[in-house]
Amino acid sequence: MRTIDLRSDTVTHPTSDMRRAMAEAEVGDDVFGEDPTVNRLEAAAAARLGKEAAVFVPSGTMANLVSVMTHCQRGDEMIVGSEAHILHNEVGGAAAVGSVHVRTVSNDARGMLDPEEVEAAVRAPDNMHHPRTALVCLENTHNRCGGGVLDSEDVGVLADVAHRHDAAVHIDGTRIFNAAVYLGVSPAELARPADTVSFCLSKGLSCPVGSLVCGSGEMVGRVRKNRKVLGGGMRQAGIIAAAGLVALDTMVDRLGEDHDNARVLARGLASVPGLELDAESVQTNIVMVEVVDRPVQGFIAALKGRGVLVTYPGGKRLRMVTHYGIEEGDVEEALSIVESVARDTSGALNR
Numbered sequence: 001m002r003t004i005d006l007r008s009d010t011v012t013h014p015t016s017d018m019r020r021a022m023a024e025a026e027v028g029d030d031v032f033g034e035d036p037t038v039n040r041l042e043a044a045a046a047a048r049l050g051k052e053a054a055v056f057v058p059s060g061t062m063a064n065l066v067s068v069m070t071h072c073q074r075g076d077e078m079i080v081g082s083e084a085h086i087l088h089n090e091v092g093g094a095a096a097v098g099s100v101h102v103r104t105v106s107n108d109a110r111g112m113l114d115p116e117e118v119e120a121a122v123r124a125p126d127n128m129h130h131p132r133t134a135l136v137c138l139e140n141t142h143n144r145c146g147g148g149v150l151d152s153e154d155v156g157v158l159a160d161v162a163h164r165h166d167a168a169v170h171i172d173g174t175r176i177f178n179a180a181v182y183l184g185v186s187p188a189e190l191a192r193p194a195d196t197v198s199f200c201l202s203k204g205l206s207c208p209v210g211s212l213v214c215g216s217g218e219m220v221g222r223v224r225k226n227r228k229v230l231g232g233g234m235r236q237a238g239i240i241a242a243a244g245l246v247a248l249d250t251m252v253d254r255l256g257e258d259h260d261n262a263r264v265l266a267r268g269l270a271s272v273p274g275l276e277l278d279a280e281s282v283q284t285n286i287v288m289v290e291v292v293d294r295p296v297q298g299f300i301a302a303l304k305g306r307g308v309l310v311t312y313p314g315g316k317r318l319r320m321v322t323h324y325g326i327e328e329g330d331v332e333e334a335l336s337i338v339e340s341v342a343r344d345t346s347g348a349l350n351r
């Protein structure tokens with residue numbers, strides 16, 4: 001049986017250009033700052049994001065954690081969205097490792113925060129009982145909010161609130177290139193108001209490993225030290241950084257294909273009885289669907305039985321993600337499998 005893997009854009013494999021570049025990469029000891037390929041990747045990432053410097057880290061989770069540790073001292077508070085990846089999917093690392101207190105503000109359907117609510121959540125600095133609000137974290141695109149996009153005005157308004165209160169701004173830009181392609185702007189424009197921005201090479205850009213944290217030279221120096229604290233200092237990491245350079249050159253513009261496929265998928269799903277979603281709200285490569293009238297876990301298992309893999313983000317929802325390696329034909333096939341599973345499982349409701 002053929003598998004159509006829509007669990008995540010993390011399942012993407014490196015392209016043959018990446019494998020070639022990895023095999024031929026010039027390397028050195030990166031903890032000494034001597035890996036020329038890592039140095040090139042960090043410079044290229046900083047340039048793409050419009051920042052002074054960047055540091056290569058193994059994962060998106062570490063990118064967020066080292067950023068949080070850089071902006072916050074022990075006992076400080078950070079404001080995050082109620083649906084943030086950093087809140088739900090990073091093992092509580094900000095608290096467990098960073099000793100940082102987390103305060104949430106509701107995300108809207110697209111992942112935006114209400115600036116007034118953010119302002120109200122900032123702690124009064126002269127109150128003896130409050131932690132210091134040191135950081136506001138944004139996410140763009142927003143994973144649990146269906147790949148929703150923040151534009152530069154959204155980011156700017158929220159950053160203004162944070163900066164007015166002396167709090168820093170970090171963007172979890174794991175999929176910021178998807179946001180930039182969707183909006184037709186440069187990622188630098190979306191990152192401009194932030195003090196640090198992270199992005200992942202290992203999602204839609206199809207690299208095997210790696211994320212970058214970008215910011216000012218001074219900030220990135222501190223992030224680099226926190227990376228070392230977490231054991232993330234790597235040695236001949238040029239082997240993996242080489243794939244990242246290929247990704248920045250060859251894999252960004254094609255993200256629009258993933259967005260087109262996601263829209264086709266969403267429109268098809270919207271017409272399946274028992275499934276609910278607003279297909280027109282799908283902006284990038286993530287499709288969240290509500291299974292309204294039967295147990296969602298059983299539905300997911302039945303899809304798996306027919307070769308369509310999806311994930312369970314909680315509640316009544318399932319998540320499908322389009323990516324490099326998923327073609328239009330796969331989307332059509334997945335849709336027809338979803339339709340037949342929906343037909344077969346609807347009988348269970350009448351028993």
Ligand code: TLP
Binds near residue numbers: 008
């Ligand atoms: N997200 C993964 C899973 O962890 C859910 C996925 O399949 O989408 N920020 C955001 C917005 C992310 O979506 C992810 C990965 C991360 C951070 C963490 O990246 P990694 O997995 O590299 O640590």
